[in-house]
Amino acid sequence: MDSSKACSVKELPVGLDEATEEEYASQSKLLQEFTSISSIDKAWIFKSDSGIGSQAMFSISQPNLLANKKRKFMLSSSISKESINNVNFQWAPFPIEMTGVSLFAPSPSGSKLLVIRNPENESPSQFEIWSSSQLEKEFMISQSVHGSVYADGWFEGISWNSDESLIAYVAEEPSPSKPSFDDQGYRKGAIKDKECSSWKAQGDWEEEWGECYAGKRQPALFVINVNSGKVEAVKGIAKSLSVGQVVWAPQVEGTEQYLVFVGWSADPRKLGIKYCYNRPCALYAVKAPLYKSEAAEFDLKSTEESTVVNLTQSISSAFFPQFSPDGKFLMFLSAKASVDSGAHSATDSLQRIDWPTGGKLCSSTKIIDVIPIVNCAEDGHLPGLYCSSFLSKPWLSDGCTMILSSYWHSCEVILSVNVISGKVLRISPADSDFSWNVLTLDGDNVIAVCSSPIDVPQIKYGCLVDKANNSTGWRWLNVSSPIFRCSEKVMSLLSSHQFSILQIPVKDVSDCLTKGAAKPFEAIFVSSKKNDGTDPLIVMLHGGPHSVSLSSFSKSSAFLSSIGYSLLIVNYRGSLGFGEEALQSLPGKIGSQDVNDVLTAIDYVIEKGLANPSKITVLGGSHGGFLTTHLIGQAPDKFVAAAVRNPVCNLSSMVGITDIPDWCYVESYGSNGKSIYTEAPSAEHLTHLYNKSPISHISKVKAPTLFLLGAQDLRVPVSNGLQYSRALKERGVETKVIMFPNDIHAIERPQSDFESFLNIGMWFKRYCQ
Numbered sequence: 125m126d127s128s129k130a131c132s133v134k135e136l137p138v139g140l141d142e143a144t145e146e147e148y149a150s151q152s153k154l155l156q157e158f159t160s161i162s163s164i165d166k167a168w169i170f171k172s173d174s175g176i177g178s179q180a181m182f183s184i185s186q187p188n189l190l191a192n193k194k195r196k197f198m199l200s201s202s203i204s205k206e207s208i209n210n211v212n213f214q215w216a217p218f219p220i221e222m223t224g225v226s227l228f229a230p231s232p233s234g235s236k237l238l239v240i241r242n243p244e245n246e247s248p249s250q251f252e253i254w255s256s257s258q259l260e261k262e263f264m265i266s267q268s269v270h271g272s273v274y275a276d277g278w279f280e281g282i283s284w285n286s287d288e289s290l291i292a293y294v295a296e297e298p299s300p301s302k303p304s305f306d307d308q309g310y311r312k313g314a315i316k317d318k319e320c321s322s323w324k325a326q327g328d329w330e331e332e333w334g335e336c337y338a339g340k341r342q343p344a345l346f347v348i349n350v351n352s353g354k355v356e357a358v359k360g361i362a363k364s365l366s367v368g369q370v371v372w373a374p375q376v377e378g379t380e381q382y383l384v385f386v387g388w389s390a391d392p393r394k395l396g397i398k399y400c401y402n403r404p405c406a407l408y409a410v411k412a413p414l415y416k417s418e419a420a421e422f423d424l425k426s427t428e429e430s431t432v433v434n435l436t437q438s439i440s441s442a443f444f445p446q447f448s449p450d451g452k453f454l455m456f457l458s459a460k461a462s463v464d465s466g467a468h469s470a471t472d473s474l475q476r477i478d479w480p481t482g483g484k485l486c487s488s489t490k491i492i493d494v495i496p497i498v499n500c501a502e503d504g505h506l507p508g509l510y511c512s513s514f515l516s517k518p519w520l521s522d523g524c525t526m527i528l529s530s531y532w533h534s535c536e537v538i539l540s541v542n543v544i545s546g547k548v549l550r551i552s553p554a555d556s557d558f559s560w561n562v563l564t565l566d567g568d569n570v571i572a573v574c575s576s577p578i579d580v581p582q583i584k585y586g587c588l589v590d591k592a593n594n595s596t597g598w599r600w601l602n603v604s605s606p607i608f609r610c611s612e613k614v615m616s617l618l619s620s621h622q623f624s625i626l627q628i629p630v631k632d633v634s635d636c637l638t639k640g641a642a643k644p645f646e647a648i649f650v651s652s653k654k655n656d657g658t659d660p661l662i663v664m665l666h667g668g669p670h671s672v673s674l675s676s677f678s679k680s681s682a683f684l685s686s687i688g689y690s691l692l693i694v695n696y697r698g699s700l701g702f703g704e705e706a707l708q709s710l711p712g713k714i715g716s717q718d719v720n721d722v723l724t725a726i727d728y729v730i731e732k733g734l735a736n737p738s739k740i741t742v743l744g745g746s747h748g749g750f751l752t753t754h755l756i757g758q759a760p761d762k763f764v765a766a767a768v769r770n771p772v773c774n775l776s777s778m779v780g781i782t783d784i785p786d787w788c789y790v791e792s793y794g795s796n797g798k799s800i801y802t803e804a805p806s807a808e809h810l811t812h813l814y815n816k817s818p819i820s821h822i823s824k825v826k827a828p829t830l831f832l833l834g835a836q837d838l839r840v841p842v843s844n845g846l847q848y849s850r851a852l853k854e855r856g857v858e859t860k861v862i863m864f865p866n867d868i869h870a871i872e873r874p875q876s877d878f879e880s881f882l883n884i885g886m887w888f889k890r891y892c893q
């Protein structure tokens with residue numbers, strides 16, 4: 125064969141042909157432009173030495189497609205408030221690369237900075253203590269002391285004590301010793317890891333906390349002395365408790381120091397905890413293992429077995445402990461509605477314990493409901509508290525007002541909460557359909573980001589206008605920043621779009637619905653400004669089901685709207701942000717109530733002339749994939765194509781292999797699902813689960829369907845999507861599967877996320893011509 129000819133034959137990647145290659149190339153270029161937009165993860169404020177102005181540090185991340193990792197960096201800015209209408213942010217000329225840093229915690233005074241680098245292998249964890257000018261101390265903590273420090277945003281906890289000599293934190297317990305053998309058989313006593321004449325057995329299997337925690341050992345509490353580098357494990361905590369979110373209790377003269385932490389019990393077994401606030405947990409207090417020695421230098425001494433006090437025995441859930449600045453109150457969040465009902469997430473409540481002034485702790489401490497669970501709010505009132513994190517310093521200078529972000533229908537908003545009176549104010553603008561998220565406080569001013577589906581995030585500086593009256597007067601100033609810079613192309617595409625939040629009335633309201641469940645639900649509609657109802661539509665469905673699609677900027681959604689689709693992002697009943705009655709209306713009715721809400725929303729936009737009924741596609745992940753596959757089965761003529769990410773397709777097989785089998789029971793049986801749940805489902809249970817599943821409608825499906833699957837998913841194991849895709853293929857329905865071998869449930873590694881949305885765009889284009 126003529127080799128020159130062989131070379132000229134163009135080889136196309138699998139799944140592409142000459143006609144689509146051009147489109148693939150241009151979409152991938154645009155998607156890269158969206159992907160490269162940075163996001164702010166956290167921010168801290170430091171008061172300047174002169175007392176005038178302050179310094180902010182922003183921790184930023186940006187996907188690095190080539191390395192398939194997140195690039196992390198820091199950017200600092202000096203802030204000076206020039207007048208009531210003007211604030212000036214003077215940005216450092218360049219950011220500083222922070223890749224390799226797992227955690228970062230300034231001391232309370234801001235004079236020291238702890239930086240932790242977790243190892244990628246069995247090496248020690250590295251702790252660095254920085255001052256303003258240099259590295260002061262560096263400690264290597266070997267794996268025999270503890271494993272990686274938790275940096276997961278859940279068990280994670282780092283707390284400096286008040287004199288900045290000790291830091292409490294959460295890390296993986298050291299590996300348990302395993303039986304070892306050599307040519308003589310069993311070897312008594314521990315052997316070093318690298319001995320080549322012996323080998324180690326696996327030993328007893330240790331249960332883990334499921335999705336996201338594969339291979340992670342039990343989280344445990346440690347304290348490090350920042351002068352000596354000595355580390356001590358906190359003693360006295362039951363083996364069955366996983367611990368996290370540690371904070372130092374206020375120092376009381378003449379008494380021992382306590383740590384307050386959250387404990388999750390492993391009894392009867394560990395179930396998946398990611399996205400699952402229904403795992404019972406409590407706040408505990410334990411004596412810190414360190415005290416001032418005779419020689420007046422800090423030294424590490426083990427306390428005798430110290431007792432651990434459960435501070436929240438009367439409530440099924442307590443987490444995010446946070447002391448008021450004067451140490452008088454211990455605030456915390458509770459997901460008791462979630463634990464008690466079994467729904468994996470539900471309406472939160474904010475609770476308070478008045479901390480004993482003499483330092484005498486008891487387990488019958490009174491717990492005060494500061495923001496109770498809201499069942500069904502009057503219009504315009506707080507719909508309930510839905511809070512995914514607290515700031516490390518959320519307090520205004522009055523010492524009793526906390527600033528936090530919460531979901532309010534389809535928006536995220538910023539709230540001020542007076543923890544004594546319980547008064548809650550929405551301090552982000554009430555007339556804004558954007559989503560607002562608090563980053564940090566600069567004294568009594570709030571640094572926040574706000575964004576919309578078509579507006580990249582922008583930094584805002586909120587000032588309390590009428591301080592004396594502490595009323596509703598917040599003024600929000602614009603802050604120009606280099607952080608969210610994006611290409612001209614992206615800016616121009618976004619500016620040709622619009623969005624609105626639609627109120628969709630519930631169809632078939634019956635007497636058996638609670639008041640909250642009969643109220644309209646919402647959908648976010650994004651379209652080009654010149655949409656005349658002919659643009660193709662993507663119906664986008666969140667998972668959970670108790671989660672919410674916010675009106676914030678999402679790079680992948682913005683990309684899809686930029687390439688010519690209108691988006692209908694439905695917050696069906698059961699979503700967070702709408703009160704407990706609406707949320708609890710869904711368990712037991714999945715596959716029907718949620719499916720009908722989505723169909724109602726689609727009919728609504730068609731009737732309003734906003735969407736073209738012959739060009740409707742549908743996209744969802746996880747429970748959103750459950751809805752997507754239900755929709756193409758139950759309404760087969762409505763959709764021209766579908767795409768799913770790790771979809772729940774068959775509950776009767778999922779129940780035996782997922783890390784959250786209880787979820788299958790609660791969502792499919794409703795309120796009594798929690799008590800029926802068993803590790804040994806009966807034939808009757810399996811039939812019920814099958815009947816609730818999309819697979820039971822497979823014979824009606826016509827829509828070509830794209831499957832994006834994470835092979836390491838423990839939540840909705842890959843077999844669920846694979847079985848469904850094979851069943852479609854068997855029936856002659858067009859399918860395409862992309863398997864990401866190293867991805868878990870979220871499919872969010874940069875290359876996987878990129879390839880997913882590039883293919884979703886291409887897949888839908890093919891069927892919307």
Ligand SMILES: CC(=O)N[C@@H](C)C(=O)N[C@@H](C)C(=O)O
Nearest residue numbers: 399468667668669746747748
């Ligand atoms: C509780 C939970 O993880 N449910 C899954 C079936 C699911 O839908 N997950 C959501 C959070 C997701 O978007 O992945």
